Amino acid sequence: MTNHDNPFQDAGFETLAVGAVATNGETSDVIPPVHLSSTFEWSSGGIEHEYSRESNPTRVALEEQLARLEGGEHGLAFASGMAAISTTMLSFVPPGGHLVSAESLYSGTEKLLTKFVAGHLGVDVEFVDARDPENVAAAVDSETDLIWAETPTNPLMRLCDIRAISDIATDHGVPFGVDSTFASPYFQAPLELGADIAVHSTTKYLNGHSDSIGGAVITDDDGIYEDLAFSQQIGLGNMLSPFDCYLVGRGIKTLPARMEHHEENAMAVARFLESHDRVDSVYYPGLESHPQHELATEQMSGYSGMLSFEFDGTATELEAFINGLKMFTPGASLGGVESLIEAPSLMIPDQVSHEAATAEIPDSLVRISVGIEDVDDLCEDLQSALP
Secondary structure, X not given: OOOOOOOOOOOOHHHHHHHOOOOOOOOOOOOOOOOOOOEOOOOOOOOOOXXXXXXXXXXXXXXXXXXXXXXXXXXXXXXXXXXXXXXXXXXXXXXXXXXXXXXXXXXXXXXXXXXXXXXXXXXXXXXXXXXXXXXXXXXXXXXXXXXXXXXXXXXXXXXOOHHXXXXXXXXHOOOEEEEOOOXXXXXXXXXXXXXXXXXXXXXXXXXXXXXXXXXXXXXXOHHHHHHHHHHHHHHXXXXXXXXXXXXXXXXXXXXXXXXXXXXXXXXXXXXXXXXXOOEEEEEOOOOOOOOOHHHXXXXXXXXXXXXXXXXXXXXXXXXXXXXXXXXXXXXXOOOOOOOEEEOHHHHOHHHOOOOOOOOOOOOOEEEEEOOOOOHHHHHHHHHHHOO
């Protein structure tokens, strides 16, 4: 018999992805309709939604879906991945506070921390090599307000031990936030490993089709949720539009199938690159050569579709390689069904950080978001373009 109170109790991930958006109503929509109204009619009997900044039916449907996928109690949908990250940091780290962060980070997060959180708010931002949990433990003290990490990291594909850092955070009573965008909820569950906050750029794998920008925060903690919800809806007015909520919800339906294909293709591409004489090093957690392969196998159920490698050649040769590709589109995003390639030193040189406080990105680094095309076509394209 169907459990109508909670039809998704004990359901598998694929079932959650496909069915978690079903809704009731007079028209019995299988997919929640896009509610574009900015306001809703008042009723003396009380209404669920009053004003779309604070609550919108389409956004609520997505937030509930995100929470189920991540195994959390509460989900919040933001206007971008950076909006989700910045709201989290501004909610828990006061001016002059102390934040401990992994040193290997997406460049946008790094700039947020160094230029705004530290530069404008006077926060003591302490960067550590989070691959060793002892470095995190040494930096956290009674004044610490938040611990922050990505795993795997963008673009160096480094990992941190979520469970070990969660234990450190718990011992000090400090919230621990994990940007799990590269793994997606399908391959990694930070909350189950002890993190307090899981963050995603929904722009990437959750949407999966490169046609929406958004962010998400999921938590089990009622207090954290209330603080973030207040910041999102009242303080900063930072929420995802109804149409983007619809697009993300649509994309999530195929997340499991897409992630399996992304991983299969990425493994084949990584092995091809590892065997090529114009490639110095390949960074993909699924390879046994990755220094944290064992950790990846322990805390991830799969290795996702992101990898990076160091090109053996001059800057001119690197540019010729990028321009010679036909199947891989040079582009700065990731997680869509199409394969994208990025050489940060050529395409976004201002985002290649060489500051002592953060992990250095080699000029020869190339990052690939492996799509779901025919993998033989992808490998042949790389072979033809590599000098």
